[in-house]
Amino acid sequence: MIKKMDRIDVYVINRVNRTDRKASIISEFLNKKELQMILVQAIENPIGAVGLWQTIYNIVGQANKENMDHVVICEDDHIFTHNYSAINLQKAVYNAIQLQADVLLGGISWFTNCYPVGKNLYWVEKFSGLQFAVIFKKFYSKILNTNFQLGDSADYKISSLSDKIYFIHPFISIQRDFGYSDVTAKNNSKDKVEKLFKDSSILVEATKEVKSFYKKKIEKQVKPLTFSNFDHISITTYIINSNDCTNVLSRIHSQFEGRTEFDIRMISLCEHNNPEKAYLITLKKIIQQATEEEEDVIIICDEDHLFTTSYSRSCLIRYIIEAHQLDTKILCGGIDDFETAIPITRDRFWIRTFKSSSFVVLYQSVFNLILRQQISDNHTIECFYRELTSNKMVMFPFISQREGFDGENSERKHNSNEFLSSRLTKIYQIAESSDKSLRS
Structure with a gap:
């Protein structure tokens, strides 16, 4: 009282x-x-x-x-x-x-x-x-x-x-x-x-x-999904390559070796004096191709992508399907920084905006939005994705990180996987203590 x-x-x-x-x-x-x-x-x-x-x-x-x-x-x-x-x-x-x-x-x-x-x-x-x-x-x-x-x-x-x-x-x-x-x-x-x-x-x-x-959308999902029959799935995965160095190509290929859930396609980064704009032009090129091929979902990877120890085929497929059921348009395997994250389930956060990601799942529902979005001279990857849609999520724990992202310089330490993970973990703990639905 x-x-x-x-x-x-x-x-x-x-x-x-x-x-x-x-x-x-x-x-x-x-x-x-x-x-x-x-x-x-x-x-x-x-x-x-x-x-x-x-x-x-x-x-x-x-x-x-x-x-x-x-x-x-x-x-x-x-x-x-x-x-x-x-x-x-x-x-x-x-x-x-x-x-x-x-x-x-x-x-x-x-x-x-x-x-x-x-x-x-x-x-x-x-x-x-x-x-x-x-x-x-x-x-x-x-x-x-x-x-x-x-x-x-x-x-x-x-x-x-x-x-x-x-x-x-x-x-x-x-x-x-x-x-x-x-x-x-x-x-x-x-x-x-x-x-x-x-x-x-x-x-x-x-x-x-x-x-x-x-919370309301999840409550409406009466039957839990089963994932016993998805061995045949292979998702078109575009790897954006900006460096023809043999070591770089060898390293990124080694990440996907034996992983049949990925149908790998290498694509060169478009030439432009602004690297952010070069990436976005390349992104549009990929989406145009995916649209013509009537893809339901694709993955875009950067050449410095590394799988973390949290990655597994079954988790990836489950995350992609469950996120789709929640009308997600963009699903990240990891992020370099973020603003405003809300835990939706035990292993996924809604994010208002993210700086960039080395592993991005894009659903068909966002393809036309990307193609229609104009690229301005001051557009960053972060701004571009933020303006596209509010339906963005990130997998947690991260299944992807950048090579050298946990390096020694202060900026990388501030935005390292360890630092970002500790922030998300704290947010989840706060949410879990007040929201019983996250404990189930």
Whole structure:
């Protein structure tokens, strides 16, 4: 049972020279009897992000000394939305405590991944937007012991310190657009902040809708599929070759040796001074050929593709058929990076967008979309696939990776199979804990 909420102290950070912000934030709390606003003078620093962190550090340090169960920190550009109420905040704090949250946010302007874990409550991976944050006691030490470096920002730093961050949606807090930012230079333009929160909210709703859409489709599949009679299947597989080097050709052929489920066709990468455009022109050429041959499904592989230890013929066929039943148009065997992933089954995620993939299954339903899509000079592979369709999935664990993708350079480490897999695993764990259908 949720007990009546005592009056909550809210520590509002304000720079002494920002009188416009001070007047704005005072007006926000005038009729909020359940909240006691305490103005905190921001620590001045030539780098706004550093000054903000130092101020947060001091507030959390004081909360730690006083053994407070949680502390609410607010920035002076915060405004309450019409969705705010004392009871909504109280319920969210209570539910966050049940989830052993480190941080609860009133609203966010950007995020990488989120997942609904309860009514009006979402888990979030990485975010921006600290204008209204509840920080819980068990997280104090993380903030007090972390090393905040030049180039860091408070919201990204907190994201990196915890995988137990949640936000309320519909948002109860957004930022007032003053046309400038003391912390984030890129937000120094009129209406920029308002648009960020609006776009973020739309994406949260889309995430919820995608989850609901696939859950209903799966529930309608009464009979489970059996895969005992697919030994004869051989899928046309195009390998895009940009290098005539004998070693490269030998290596890619060795990946498919003895795998009769693939009908291999080598195709040379079309010539163009823009490698992304060259790939897309080649893709259209492949799709035109597949259309003429009335293919139902094809696979496109890059020459640096490697099968992972998770690959098996039976799994591939099952993934392809089951994904087709869910109206999937693009199914990746692995991805180089992604934005917004939602677990649909134990072994497949819906993805909003992906950077690229060395192993892509394309269904007939997407062929005409590809042929009709114009290729602009600034088109990337990521943009092209994103604009085609929202019906995209990735197999998990990955069955494909790029040769050398787990190399030593920092970009590859950040987007390595191990790093991406750990992100997807965490998203799945969060989803599984709140969605019983994923456990079956």
